[in-house]
Amino acid sequence: MKKALLLVLLLTVLGVHRHWAQTTQRPAGTKTTYTNPLPVQFGDPYVLYTQGTYYLYGTGGGATRGFAAYSSKDMVNWRPEGQVYFYDNKNGWSDPNAAWGGAYWAPEVYEVKGKYYLFYSAQWRVNPTNETENFRIGVAVADKPTGPFVDLASKPIFDPGYPIIDANLFMDTNGKAYLYFSRCCYKHPVESEVADLARQKGWFSQIEESWVYGVELKPDFSGVVGEPVLVLRPPVSLSDKQADWESRSVTAREVNRRWTEGSVTFKKDNTYYIMYSANHFGGQYYAIGYATARSPLGPYIKAVNNPVLQRNTDRGGSVTGTGHNSIAYSPDGKEMFCVYHGRTAKTGDERVVFIDRMQVTNGKITVSGPTTTPQKIPSGTSALR
Template sequence: MKLSKSITIVMLTAGVLAGLSATGCSSRGKSSSGSTTYSNPLPVTFGDPFILSASDGKYYMYGTGGMEKGFGAYSSDNLVDWHFEGQVYSGNQPGSWTVKNYWAPEVYEIDGRYYMFFSADWKENPTNELENFRIGVAVADQPTGPFTEVSDKPLFDPGYPIIDANILQHDGRTYLYYSRCCYKNPVESEVAEWARVQNLFQEIEESWVYGVEISNDFTTVIGEPVLLLQPPSTMADPQTEWESRSVTSGEVNRRWTEGSFAFEYNGKIYMMYSANFFGGENYAVGYAVADNPLGPFAKADNNPVLEKNVASGGEVTGTGHNMVFRTKEEGKMYTVYHGRTQKTGNERVVFIDEMNIDENGVLTVDGPSTSEKEL
């Protein structure tokens, strides 16, 4: 089966988002200009939020959390009011390859069917690894499920734990992006050496973003994965400070590059990614740009583009794992992500903020925000 024109795939081309558009809000109103207003955070306790614009005219939000073993979803008719649809995928299905830790679902519509990419612990674990994550695909006839796994095995096994699947279609070909987990991936760098000198950590593990071409029916990996993004190795690198905060603060002996989201804009491939501990206040978002889906990617000079705002008097921390969309009505570009506030504590909640790319290709995010805004 090949991807048809009806596939809902995440892609921005010349400023137009193909098939993905959504927003939501925790408070609703009308401004003096008649526009709908909202304020963050939304009343959705998801991590890793993802929005699908379905052919039935509704919008569906998927994410991590809320289900003991699987995923739930929200729907909206107006991109403002969201209704909880309940559990749409369960890992308790007979023959499931999964065991636990269900993370980061993304759903794509193809010829009237719905395909979910997700991460979970693989039950095949002969060496009893503590982190045994792989990526799988499930399918349903409705965006609200029930989603059933297409195979009793993960999509592929690279030999190390992987999470955070994201799909991009470019020139008729399909690319899968994912993050290799930090687990058992110690990396020597000037940051690791500094941590030893400071008696913080003896080694630093890292997660890296890879890309690989897959078949257009989402069933087969084509070729070998290509390493696209990883934490900087030198202290002089301008990205080192913000990407190493979990280490330099003494929080944990890991540096993350994860939660990638790729889209095409004005002939370039933009890849947004998250760094630092997903459970801490330093989780933040940067981006890199390439001419081709498999790179090489160059990180942006203005990173991070989304981070905690407590130093400037705000209350938001832990901002990360974002996606990008345009609204249908106004055509504005937004990013959706999770974060935390003083009120929500350790609970991850959903935010949206406007995002722009200027004539020089520089991407900026107007957030994190908690004040009332127009859509």
């Protein structure tokens, strides 16, 4: 009897050990690739990497009058963290009943001295002239990247007197902080040879434009230092090499606007790079270019190899509307990624997230995308199941 019990016990232990060994060994079908688009429905994606975890923020993503977040260990598999910013926090200054549901757009989160700061744009409730586009930029703070974020003040960072969106923060190596933003096209008609062409062709009577500005921020992010400086704008002359790609929303008769928006700034080898998006965010020609400078507020010179990311449908692909990017690095820091939104034939009008490798070599940015075929997982990442 005792021998029988010992035999049963031994077999049980062996079975448990075998099961444990099988479940801890890597499966034969382990994935070493990922495929765009990622299963995240975000516009204007921004990635923060802190303490070994990536956090993804963006426009939409299931948030109601605020912003949601996702987290990941590998920048490929993302899990929802829920809504992290709500308009009705104790210092909320926005109007959730204004056009576009309050227009809670383009959040970006930065870690500074153990705190997390969320920069974003929304409709300002102070609107005595009832402007349809009354966007301003605010900043909220939290103790964790998943919030809850609370506005620093019950008003925007500053009021330039016109609608602004797409905040991007750049911290220079000397400790100074700079805010970049886009002045909206709204009520901003601009004369140019492109505007002349549109009138001659009978397409549009005027062309409105959005321009990117930069301004120094106070160290506590409570306001700005000095006046904003014009950093980027659409080309004035048709002979400008940038005019063709930056004017496609007009020349394709999509809309009477030319955008310069969604900027992101970084520094490498004493050169300042600013990436930006042009054309209509809701159209197929939304694309990304960049410019370089020797100081954070310019003057910036646009690159001859622009655009560095655009639709691929004219080359047999299915991706359009590629734009409003941020930058992220692989877990081991060896690879640089362009994180952006786009649309495919399958996703339709829904914006979804893509990540593709980018390189900066001898002052030149290249982006290896948009891709929809299997790509190697980011370096320094454990193989995915």
